[in-house]
Amino acid sequence: xxxxxxxxxxxxxxxxxxxxxxxxxxxxxxxxxxxxxxxxxxxxxxxxxxxxxxxxxxxxxxxxxxxxxxxxxxxxxxxxxxxxxxxxxxxxxxxxxxxxxxxxxxxxxxxxxxxxxxxxxxxxxxxxxxxxxxxxxxxxxxxxxxxxxxxxxxxxxxxxxxxxxxxxxxxxxxxxxxxxxxxxxxxxxxxxxxxxxxxxxxxxxxxxxxxxxxxxxxxxxxxxxxxxxxxxxxxxxxxxxxxxxxxxxxxxxxxxxxxxxxxxxxxxxxxxxxxxxxxxxxxxxxxxxxxxxxxxxxxxxxxxxxxxxxxxxxxxxxxxxxxxxxxxxxxxxxxxxxxxxxxxxxxxxxxxxxxxxxxxxxxxxxxxxxxxxxxxxxxxxxxxxxxxxxxxxxxxxxxxxxxxxxxxxxxxx
Amino acid sequence: xxxxxxxxxxxxxxxxxxxxxxxxxxxxxxxxxxxxxxxxxxxxxxxxxxxxxxxxxxxxxxxxxxxxxxxxxxxxxxxxxxxxxxxxxxxxxxxxxxxxxxxxxxxxxxxxxxxxxxxxxxxxxxxxxxxxxxxxxxxxxxxxxxxxxxxxxxxxxxxxxxxxxxxxxxxxxxxxxxxxxxxxxxxxxxxxxxxxxxxxxxxxxxxxxxxxxxxxxxxxxxxxxxxxxxxxxxxxxxxxxxx
Numbered sequence: 001x002x003x004x005x006x007x008x009x010x011x012x013x014x015x016x017x018x019x020x021x022x023x024x025x026x027x028x029x030x031x032x033x034x035x036x037x038x039x040x041x042x043x044x045x046x047x048x049x050x051x052x053x054x055x056x057x058x059x060x061x062x063x064x065x066x067x068x069x070x071x072x073x074x075x076x077x078x079x080x081x082x083x084x085x086x087x088x089x090x091x092x093x094x095x096x097x098x099x100x101x102x103x104x105x106x107x108x109x110x111x112x113x114x115x116x117x118x119x120x121x122x123x124x125x126x127x128x129x130x131x132x133x134x135x136x137x138x139x140x141x142x143x144x145x146x147x148x149x150x151x152x153x154x155x156x157x158x159x160x161x162x163x164x165x166x167x168x169x170x171x172x173x174x175x176x177x178x179x180x181x182x183x184x185x186x187x188x189x190x191x192x193x194x195x196x197x198x199x200x201x202x203x204x205x206x207x208x209x210x211x212x213x214x215x216x217x218x219x220x221x222x223x224x225x226x227x228x229x230x231x232x233x234x235x236x237x238x239x240x241x242x243x244x245x246x247x248x249x250x251x252x253x254x255x256x257x258x259x260x261x262x263x264x265x266x267x268x269x270x271x272x273x274x275x276x277x278x279x280x281x282x283x284x285x286x287x288x289x290x291x292x293x294x295x296x297x298x299x300x301x302x303x304x305x306x307x308x309x310x311x312x313x314x315x316x317x318x319x320x321x322x323x324x325x326x327x328x329x330x331x332x333x334x335x336x337x338x339x340x341x342x343x344x345x346x347x348x349x350x351x352x353x354x355x356x357x358x359x360x361x362x363x364x365x366x367x368x369x370x371x372x373x374x375x376x377x378x379x380x381x382x383x384x385x386x387x388x389x390x391x392x393x394x395x396x397x398x399x400x401x402x403x404x405x406x407x408x409x410x411x412x413x
Numbered sequence: 414x415x416x417x418x419x420x421x422x423x424x425x426x427x428x429x430x431x432x433x434x435x436x437x438x439x440x441x442x443x444x445x446x447x448x449x450x451x452x453x454x455x456x457x458x459x460x461x462x463x464x465x466x467x468x469x470x471x472x473x474x475x476x477x478x479x480x481x482x483x484x485x486x487x488x489x490x491x492x493x494x495x496x497x498x499x500x501x502x503x504x505x506x507x508x509x510x511x512x513x514x515x516x517x518x519x520x521x522x523x524x525x526x527x528x529x530x531x532x533x534x535x536x537x538x539x540x541x542x543x544x545x546x547x548x549x550x551x552x553x554x555x556x557x558x559x560x561x562x563x564x565x566x567x568x569x570x571x572x573x574x575x576x577x578x579x580x581x582x583x584x585x586x587x588x589x590x591x592x593x594x595x596x597x598x599x600x601x602x603x604x605x606x607x608x609x610x611x612x613x614x615x616x617x618x619x620x621x622x623x624x625x626x627x628x629x630x631x632x633x634x635x636x637x638x639x640x641x642x643x644x645x646x647x648x649x650x651x652x653x654x655x656x
Contacts, residue, residue, distance in 0.1 A: 276508030301653075303521050305511035343653060344514055347617035347624075350649050394621040394642055409646050411620050 002175060003114050003348055011048060013182045017124050018089055024132050025085045026075035032164040036074045042069040061074070065090045096123035115165075118178045122158045125185055145356065154188040183403075203383070207317060211283060218282030275342075276306025284315050284340075287323045291338055294331040302342040310349060310412050312389050319351065321384045322406050326355035329404055333358045339349060339403075344412070349393075352407040361404060363397050380408075416446040417542070422458045422485065423474040428524065429453070431474055432503075435528050443532050444645070445539065455480030459488050468498050469542055470535065475513065476503040477575065486516030489545060494580060496614060496626045497499055497563055499538040501531075516615070537652050541613060547598045551577065553586040560584065566625045567610040580627070602644045604633045 019040070028036075050063040068086040075082065100119035158181045165177045205413070232239075239262060246255045272283045284302075292296050323340070330336045333356035339351040381397065384406075388395040393410035419436060421429050429451045436447040455477045455557040456468075462468075471489070475482040482502055489495050500521040502509075505614050507523055520534035564579045570590040577584040579623060594601065594609055603609040608631050614634040617624040621638065633641055633653075 138615070275508035276510075280560065302508060305514055306508045307511045307512075343649070346517070346615045346645075346650065348645065348649075350653070352650070370598060394646070396646075407646070407650065409642065409649070411618055 006042075006114050006117060006175065006178065007048065009182065010121050011044055014093070014117075014124065015044060016186055016189075017121060017128055018043075020125075020128050020132070021089050022068075022072055022075055022085065024128070026072060026077040026082065028075050032074035036071060039067075039071045039074065042084055043071055049252070056312045060088055061094065064093070071268050074384075076266075092127055093120065093124055096120045096127070099123060102273075115174070115178060118182055120164075121182055122185055125158075125189065127158055129189070144161055154185055158182070158185040166387045170250055206322070210286075210315070210320065211279065212283040214286035215279075217286040217289065218278070221285065233283070242398075273300055273302050275302055275304055276309075277312060279312055283320050284323065287320065287327065291330070294327065294336065296327060296330045297338040299337075299339045300341075302340065304342050304344045304349060308344060308349065308412060310391070310410065316392065318384050318387055319353075319407070321381070322353045325381065326353050326404070326406070329357040330355040337403075347412055349410045349412050350407075351409070352405065353402040354405045356402060357399075357404045361399050363399050414440070414444060414446050415539075416448060417469040417539075419447050419449045419470045420452060420458055420461070420466075420468045421471075421472045422452040422455060422477070422482070423473070424453055424478045426451075426453065428474070428503070428526075428583060431529070432526060435526070435531055439532070441529060444537060445535070446522055454478060455482065455485040458485055460494075462493060467495075467569075470499050470501060470519075470538055472501045472503060472531075475502050475506070483512055483516065483604040486513075486518065489624075490516050496540070496580075500590065501534050501538075515534050531608060539597060540652060549577070549597060550582065551575070551586050551588070551593075558584060562601075562611065563613065566627055566629075567603075567608060567631065568593060568597075568601075570607045578627070578629075600642055600648065602637075604631065604637050604641050606634065606636070610647065615645075618645065 019036075046067045047060070047064055051060050054060070065083075065086045068089060069082060072082040072086060087092060097116075097120045100116040100123060101113065104113070104116040104119060139153075161177075161181050165174055165181065239258075243255055246258065273281050273288065275281055275284075288298050288300070321344070325339075326338050326340075330338050335356050337354075337356045339352070339354040341350070343350045345396050385395050388408050390409060393408055395406065395408035398405045398407075421432050423429050423432075430632045433449045433451060436449055440446050441508060448451065450461070451470075452461065456479065457479070458471070458473075459569070471485070473482040473485055477485075482504075486500050486502075489498060489500070496517065500516060501520050501522060502513060502518050503522045503524055503526060505524045509521055513521075519538050522530050522534060549560045549562055549565060551558050551560070560577060560579065564581075566578045567582065569576045569578065570588075573587055573589065574585055575588040575590060575593060577586075590607065590609060594603055597609070601609050602612060602625060610631065612625045615623055616626050616628070621633050621635075622630050623633060
């Protein structure tokens with residue numbers, strides 16, 4: 001009875017670990033949840049049945065891989081990649097199994113060797129966590145990589161605890177301790193995943209709120225510009241009359257001055273940027289307006305196609321984050337300056353943001369070190385670097401005597 | 414002081430005169446002399462180019478009466494296969510369609526054109542034009558050949574045979590690519606064990622490939638990917654951000 005209970009429970013937790021593994025390597029479509037659940041049950045029943053019927057390791061391995069392949073059918077990816085992933089999981093599982101057995105054999109008798117399965121699950125979980133850190137680092141929104149290292153301590157400690165449990169006397173307490181440790185490890189992983197998703201959602205919310213503010217700002221500027229245009233049209237006859245009068249008097253200088261003033265009514269000093277793409281313009285203009293409110297002198301040179309083939313959302317996150325950091329730093333400097341350059345050439349989008357700063361700033365390995373870097377610059381810059389890397393681009397951070405420089409390039413198309 | 418030939422093309426005669434005035438009155442300040450020709454239509458400029466006129470710079474309005482500035486740019490690059498003449502687009506608009514970038518313009522200026530913005534663009538052009546006075550020397554069948562670097566698109570190597578692919582011809586001789594790289598200027602960059610390209614002849618760069626001005630696609634190997642990216646980036650910074 002104990003054997004079957006431990007077997008089923010361990011297989012259940014093993015299944016969760018396998019799904020974590022598959023999620024690390026492949027992309028899951030949320031619409032396939034029901035299919036995945038059905039195939040998971042098939043795996044549970046199939047592996048258990050084959051093991052009980054045949055007790056042949058090769059047959060077990062083959063069944064394991066086949067049924068994992070079935071679960072992986074609800075994930076995106078080529079068949080060969082899925083097969084490779086399933087083989088890797090199976091091999092890792094077999095290795096963990098052997099290690100668990102070797103470690104527990106001094107304590108467990110022939111009749112309760114099955115307790116080593118719990119240790120197998122925990123070992124596999126540790127490996128999965130380590131792989132996840134390596135594979136998923138650098139993908140968007142996964143900004144808590146270092147915290148994952150801490151969380152990986154859970155399954156490691158669980159492994160230690162389980163090892164101790166196997167040394168306990170046989171009985172119900174050993175069974176309960178075994179199940180509890182497995183449960184704690186798995187729950188910690190689920191909790192972490194939820195936290196990471198929530199953090200990602202929170203960051204998205206912040207960006208969305210900022211975009212909404214930027215849109216409101218841009219709408220206001222458009223409204224002001226429309227009103228000026230209407231007034232100009234209304235007063236056009238008067239202006240032409242004035243210019244005609246000055247021309248008859250031969251007052252060329254005064255005509256130029258008059259026309260210059262007229263032209264200035266159209267140029268809204270708040271609208272510095274016109275890329276042709278509404279979201280980008282509204283975001284950058286909103287942030288540059290913020291910069292001006294901090295008495296920061298801003299120079300812009302933006303020449304990019306209005307129909308550039310790059311994810312606008314990601315571009316706005318990149319530029320928005322870098323600009324926000326630049327404004328925050330320049331606002332504290334004695335000489336407040338920001339230089340923003342965005343250009344497109346030979347299929348590459350180039351970007352450079354330079355800002356003055358106050359106080360010592362150290363840059364090491366593309367990361368900013370310093371008191372405030374942990375919470376503000378750290379996360380923002382990290383997101384930007386992840387996003388740029390995701391698009392096969394590069395982002396460099398450097399410091400000169402005068403400027404903090406963030407510059408990057410993204411190949412487009 | 415170098416002298417540069419400039420074609421100014423705009424259907425507004427006042428704009429043409431204004432640009433010509435800036436070029437002539439400020440030649441001392443910018444350190445160069447200009448010989449300017451004015452055209453009021455794209456067709457007239459194209460006809461001049463067809464008749465053999467060549468220019469260092471085209472200052473070109475985007476919105477012309479019939480033939481647009483884009484059409485003139487396309488004629489220059491695609492029909493005339495001229496990638497040396499630097500195109501500076503001028504416009505009343507501040508937004509630019511992707512098709513404008515396909516002719517590899519040097520810069521975009523918004524009207525009314527200021528001296529500062531025009532000089533900044535011209536100075537970048539001087540750097541690129543100055544680079545085209547570099548020469549590459551090789552020995553083909555015991556004959557010394559001199560090739561202007563501005564004509565070279567890329568070099569390829571196949572079993573010790575170097576092919577220097579130029580705009581109109583390909584020259585082959587025995588040699589080692591790594592040795593040849595030593596005599597090439599710094600805007601030549603190796604992107605593959607067998608390929609070194611001229612960055613001035615680069616039409617488009619993708620994640621792991623480049624397309625040259627003759628529309629040939631060449632792969633960028635992983636070994637050289639990082640150094641290639643660094644080279645492109647530092648070149649852009651030098652041209653656009655410094656000075």
